[in-house]
Amino acid sequence: MQKILAHALLTDDGWHRDIVLSHDNGMITGLEDDSGKQTYDCAADVLVAGMPNLHSHAFQRAMAGFAERRGATPDSFWSWRKEMYRLALSMTPQQVEAVAAQLYMEMLEAGFTRVGEFHYLHHDGNGRPYADMGEMAGRIAAAAAQTGINLTLLPVFYAHAGFGGKPADDGQKRFINTPESFARLLEACQTHLAPLANAVLGIAPHSLRAVTKEELAAILPLAKQAPVHIHIAEQIKEVEDCLAATGQRPVEWLLDHAPVDERWCLIHATHMTETETVNIAKSGAVAGLCPITEANLGDGIFNALPYLAHNGAYGIGSDSNVCIAVNEELRQFEYSVRLDTHMRNAVARPDSSNGRVLFDGARAGGARALGAASPLAVGSPADLVALNLQGQDWIRQDAILDSWIFAGNIAVDSVWVAGRQVVHNGRHKARDTINRHFGTAMRQLFAS
Ligand SMILES: [Zn+2]
Structure with missing residues (x-):
């Protein structure tokens, strides 16, 4: 006591x-x-109460500050991703654990008390599963145990390099699974989480470009009642590719083809029409905003005003982990909306403190997205x-x-x-x- x-x-x-x-x-x-x-x-x-961090790729912390030099040609999300893949291919399990522990320690020092680890580095550097399929998940769990942060592990299902079931490319070989091997991976993850108090296991179909409709239908039942996270509509090219492949925009397609509800967390959801924005809000899903990373990668600005007007839920995540700060994530979210709409105190409701609305909103939405809602209260x-x-x-x-x-x-x-x-x-x-x-x-x- x-x-x-x-x-x-x-x-x-x-x-x-x-x-x-x-x-x-x-x-x-x-x-x-x-x-x-x-x-x-x-x-x-x-x-x-502690703030949940609903979206992290721990290994990317090793790149923080090292992707800010411009090359001969203009940089973009896609050139950054090439660098990130190079790092992903090179890291040993031990290095991932050391980097994740540093990151989770920094999260705790910033006031985050739970992390949603969107975990896709599954296999060895040659793309072969480890003898224990959950080897890398075990390293994430070990980093959480070492630092004391609460963990919601979101093993990622990743199968393709683009829409229409395009074969994965070489840089993605550590991520790849079939629905059958993914089911075995989840079992291995469960074993690694067992010793951790208050751990939650969800699933994460990576994005509509990495998962076909059939694969999505095959893996969703594996989540049972646990959280489901997916990257969506982060980049304009992704929206264009989705339109070309399916005739629909990503959010539009997802809402039509998947049972999106309160258990879901839609990461980024940056490029949406007004109708898509309102429909996500109505679905009960949480928008997983990563304002610092979205600014760092030049993704775009979340369409907050219509979303909030329809009581859309949101939380914050540090995604690429280029900078770890609860207050700076919330500030960047608000400032993006101000720059976009030319308003001040944009997220606040009438006669309310902007900071309080941001804090309460991100805490409640983040906790729900990570399957761990808990008010600061007895019990x-x-x-x-x-x-x-x-x-x-x-x-x-x-x-x-x-x-x-x-x-x-x-x-x-x-x-x-x-x-x-x-x-x-x-x-x-x-x-x-x-x-x-x-x-x-x-x-x-x-x-x-
Ligand atoms: Zn991400």
Whole structure:
């Protein structure tokens, strides 16, 4: 049992002052007014629920900052992808584990307490399955165990290089499965997740370009009631190719051919007509926005206003992992909409704080997309983030979130996952060890 005194605490019904939060065995067991007589183990300026990160490709963290040099020809998503494939082909299981551990540690330090790992690096560098098909998934699970982050593992089904069942190309050989081998992979993943508390296993058909209609129908039953994630309409070329192959745009096709509902998370959903936008909102699916990566890769801007007007659910993900920051993802989302629509406070509802609406929206949508909805309340897992006001005790209530997100003058101080404190004073408790292994892996990968 541990008690944390929170001078400001945010729950689903709003802000509370001077509350003592008790947790035991990983769960929140009490929320009581501080009578002045209670003892407590530590104090926080501000305590909020942890943020889910609904979309990550962990191995790509090894590229962060290394894809910002222009070549002789103009760069694009597709030239970036070529570099990314080169990295993907070269990484050993041990290197993937070291990079993922560094990444998950950085996520925790940023205030993310659950990651949705959209995991597609399955086979060895020659495209052959490992003796244990779940070898690479096991490395992701090990990184989650080492850092303490909650894991929703989303093994990816990937079979083709383009629409119409185009054969996969050489750069994709580590990703490829048939529906039959994918079923075996899921079983192996389940074994690797078994030792992890609060882990969730979903599935991820990679995209409509990588999966045929028949394959999609074959793998969806494997998800049972678990989350289903898919990349969709990230790039204009993808929309054009889908139109050429099927006569429909990607989101239009998906909504017509798959049972999209609350269990689904549509990653990016960048290029949509107004009708597609409204129809996703009505389906109950979560839009998986990755604002920093979408800006970094030049994808485009999510059509937020009609989506939010129809109560569309959304969450945030760090995708390529070029930069890990809860507040910067939310800021980039809002600023993209401002630049696109020439409005201020675009995501906020009338008479509301933009930061609060962004935080609440991304937290609720992200948790649902990762199969782990949990309010900050008695009976929920103690996944908590303490913010340090850095002496600015005049910042109160929603202005705390506005300041953190837009001014960046408030810091993540401590983080607990299932009641276990993993970050203290802004640093992960195993930072030195994890960082050393990451350094070894990076020197091996980039030594030349
Ligand atoms: Zn992605």
